[in-house]
Amino acid sequence: MMNCGRDPAVHARGLTVVRGGRTVLDALAFDVPRGRVTGLLGPSGCGKSTLMRAIAGTQAKVTGTLDVLGHPAGDLRLRARIGYVTQDPSVYDDLTVRQNLDYFAAVLHPGRSARGRRRESVTRAIEDVDLTRLAGALAGNLSGGQSSRASLAVALLGAPELLVLDEPTVGLDPVLRRDLWHLFHTLAADRGTTLLVSSHVMDEAERCHRLLLLREGRLLAGGTSTTESGGDTPDALRDRTGSDTVEAAFLHLVDEAEAAATRPPEPAHPTTPQEPAR
Numbered sequence: 161m162m163n164c165g166r167d168p169a170v171h172a173r174g175l176t177v178v179r180g181g182r183t184v185l186d187a188l189a190f191d192v193p194r195g196r197v198t199g200l201l202g203p204s205g206c207g208k209s210t211l212m213r214a215i216a217g218t219q220a221k222v223t224g225t226l227d228v229l230g231h232p233a234g235d236l237r238l239r240a241r242i243g244y245v246t247q248d249p250s251v252y253d254d255l256t257v258r259q260n261l262d263y264f265a266a267v268l269h270p271g272r273s274a275r276g277r278r279r280e281s282v283t284r285a286i287e288d289v290d291l292t293r294l295a296g297a298l299a300g301n302l303s304g305g306q307s308s309r310a311s312l313a314v315a316l317l318g319a320p321e322l323l324v325l326d327e328p329t330v331g332l333d334p335v336l337r338r339d340l341w342h343l344f345h346t347l348a349a350d351r352g353t354t355l356l357v358s359s360h361v362m363d364e365a366e367r368c369h370r371l372l373l374l375r376e377g378r379l380l381a382g383g384t385s386t387t388e389s390g391g392d393t394p395d396a397l398r399d400r401t402g403s404d405t406v407e408a409a410f411l412h413l414v415d416e417a418e419a420a421a422t423r424p425p426e427p428a429h430p431t432t433p434q435e436p437a438r
């Protein structure tokens with residue numbers, strides 16, 4: 161199976177993105193392991209969406225190394241292999257849920273001979289996101305959460321190897337949130353799908369196999385400097401920082417980073433007269 165390769169799904173080194181003259185992602189180095197759920201956590205504005213766009217291949221001014229499923233990000237061969245769901249619903253309001261999926265399935269698998277395959281993948285995707293009851297409803301009449309699940313169904317149509325989901329649980333009630341996390345784990349365990357899921361809600365971190373903690377365009381945890389294997393586990397992060405929760409670990413790492421930033425740099429060569437002679 162293609163998913164079982166030992167190479168990480170995403171391999172980033174020195175990944176930098178400049179937007180409007182500002183360095184929004186600053187020399188990130190990390191790996192995303194295959195077949196696992198990796199959480200990209202960090203406060204609003206820290207660069208999560210920019211990083212996801214870079215991985216999906218839709219972000220301009222990306223420098224450094226960024227390989228996705230063995231190809232440079234943005235490579236045309238990756239199109240059908242990645243499912244990317246942005247924060248904005250990507251379905252047509254004037255079509256029903258099923259009509260939306262039929263339409264996208266036709267783009268993905270065109271031709272009469274693929275009819276059976278299309279029908280099967282549409283039905284499965286609608287079931288996956290638990291919208292079977294609403295399959296005949298106009299997308300424009302769905303709630304925010306239902307509409308984002310319809311967008312997720314579109315992304316699932318092609319059975320992508322990598323799913324990049326930008327804040328998929330925003331605005332969902334606790335039951336739907338739990339169901340969606342259950343779906344993420346099923347996709348990883350049963351279909352070998354790699355998931356990269358962003359969230360600014362720290363308690364969602366506990367549901368991830370691996371974590372990347374981002375703050376102001378830099379990785380506080382999960383980068384290759386802190387772990388060899390691609391992302392910290394929630395347990396490793398709590399242990400390393402002596403914290404009870406990932407949220408406390410995040411705050412600990414923020415304080416540590418700020419203390420390091422305000423500490424005066426050690427002079428490389430003693431040049432001032434006050435320096436003791438060696």
Ligand SMILES: Nc1ncnc2c1ncn2[C@@H]1O[C@H](COP(=O)(O)OP(=O)(O)OP(=O)(O)O)[C@@H](O)[C@H]1O
Nearest residue numbers: 179180181182184203204205206207208209210211
């Ligand atoms: N054109 C631009 N010029 C300068 N800065 C920009 C530009 N576009 C985005 N930014 C900044 O880049 C940073 C990262 O934005 P991004 O949308 O990736 O953050 P995010 O973590 O996804 O936040 P949110 O969860 O609120 O969407 C933000 O601080 C934003 O203000």
